[in-house]
Amino acid sequence: METINQLLSINPSYILIGLLIIFFSMEMAFNRPVNFKGKLNHMLQSFLFQLIAILIGxxxxxxxxxxxxxxxxxxxxxFNWIEVPFALKVIVGVFIIDFSDYWFHRFDHKVPLFWRFHRVHHSDTAMDASTALRQYPTELIYFSIGELFLCVVFGLDILSMNIFLFLIIPVFYLQHTNMRYPESLDKALGWLFLMPNYHKVHHEQDQFYTDSNYGTLFVIWDRLFGTFRTKPVAEINYGLKEFKGKKKQSFLYLIISPFINIK
Structure with a gap:
């Protein structure tokens, strides 16, 4: 138990950076040919967002x-006012936190002000593992507020939050990484988890698909609320049309983009 607690107490930023190096190396190894200089610059633009995230961490x-x-x-x-077994409290807590993220993610797409910030994440026209880092800093704050609000309402244990973070960080990289895997895994695990192929559909330019698959860790919310959609990965066009071009993919442009009208 002590070992588990030590693992869960590791700073998430260190885990993010370590996993980025691992997945970046895997993408370089399995995707040939590779424009190393172009890919490194692309990763840098997204990594700069993570530096801000570390500052507000x-x-x-x-x-x-x-x-x-x-x-x-x-x-x-x-859960503190009624008798709930601790293990059940922790497990249900993970689902409650994920439920919060589903709705905040959905609001990101449906509320124009939220979308101005969230579209930065969808701007990437060459999605890879580094896209996971391309998150506007304000999103980290209000997603956390939503999660913590439900933690208070249900009286969750901090272990639920730690387990959720420990799971979601590698999963988030997997959902964005530019590597293929056997589709049989979707059938085996896709009834519960939001598989990488499902999340890639969410990054399709066509708004019909962009407004789907909002889940973070679990896909059950999308299935339950009718927002689950599929599309062959080979047919997906990533990014947003208004962010095409090298200039619009730079960190400086992306960081000011919520405050300007983009055509």
Whole structure:
């Protein structure tokens, strides 16, 4: 148990950087030929967003610790008011956090103000593992607020949050990585998890597909609320048309893009 707690306490930013190196190397090894210079520059534009995320990471960490201290000290939340086995509380907690992310992700697409920031993630016309890092900093904050709100309402244990983060970081890379895998895995695991092929559909230029597959870790919310769609990966056109061109793929352009009208 102590070993598990030590693993879960590792700074997520270190895990992100380590996994980026691993998946970047795998993409280089399995996808030939590769424009190394072009791919490295592409990764750099997305990695700069992660540097900002690291800077605000201490704020998010403080929010998480403060929230769970409040829950524990006040015995607050539904699962603290009724008798729930600890293991069940932790497992259900992971699903509750993912449920929050599903709806915030859906709001990102449906609320124009939110979309201005979220479209930065969808701007990548050459999706690979580094696309996972192309997240506007404000999204990290309000996604965390949504998750923590439900943690308070249900009185979740911090272990649920740690397990969710421990799972979602490698899964998020897998969902964006430019590598193929046997489609039989989709049939075996795709009833519960949002498989990489499903998330790639979400990055299709056609809005019919962009407005689908909002799940983060689990696909059950999309299946339940009618937002699940599929399309052959080979037929997917990634990115957004208004972000085509080298200039519009630069970090500086992307960071100011929520505040300008793009044609």
């Amino acid at each position: 201490s704020l998010l960490g403080l929010m998480i610790v403060t929230t769970f201290e409040f829950i524990n000290e006040n015995n607050f939340g539904l």
